[in-house]
Amino acid sequence: MNRAPGSVWRRPTHFFAFGLGSGAVPWAPGTFGTLAAIPFFWLMADLSLSWYWGVVFVAFVMGVWLCDKTSNDLGVHDHSGIVWDEFVGYWITMAAVPFSWEAALWGFAIFRVFDVFKPWPIRWADRRVAGGFGIMIDDVMAGLYAWSTMHLWFWLH
Template sequence: MKGKSPLDILGTALATLGPIGHFPKAPGTWGSLAAVIAAPWLFLPLPLWGRVAVLVVVFAVGTWACGVAERTLDRKDPGCVIIDELFGQWLTLLFFASMPIWYLGLAFVLFRIFDILKPWPVRWAETAFAGGLGVMADDGVAGLYALLCLHLIALIL
């Protein structure tokens, strides 16, 4: 990133979750996995209002950082940009602070399914908004789908 401003470097580093987004294979999956691994220490111990506040901050910072990364890397929704996976994965876990550990694995799988397949309106959210907002929005919708499925499974069990 030669010749880029410190804010360009910071925004891109946040958008890629540091080195994780630069893993050579499946950076989105690695980003989701990192989010699930970090959640029991950084997200789930918080009260519900704290988790909501974290999601608002991650969405706002992520929207800015994704826009910066798109401009800096000169690509729309670059594969290395994975803060949106963190947001979507943590959104999936929003109401599951106290859960069996296997729910983390199920949340991971459900979110990845919706993020990869992009059923309506996930794909619509990706294309309806420009820049960082579009990058973050589709993962938010995928996270809501996964959250709903996880909740339904919890009700059944």
């Protein structure tokens, strides 16, 4: 069971690292964090691809710092409530995918599969890369796997 600290609601770094509070749910915080990323994808979907990737890159860099700071403050590496990495991983999954609720939900499902099961080398990175970068990189990799899967599916259909 996820036990979110009260600082999530008092400290902006923790609030963002906890996915605007979505990671504070008592169970399945990664799933809720990914769901919370969907409306932001909806808002970003009409950006040009270069602007979209720019926003994702800034969110990644910001996430490395947010996740590192929050993790250090809490004294727990990759607390289950830290879900900013799910936001970024989901946005990677959805890059260059035209918005529709069907695509948004398929992207959600595919990203969660790769994020939960962590095929190689995602699991390796998850276990061996430390700090905020370590918290972020496995979800970036899961997002790239899911992005490839989404685009392969679009290409085949």
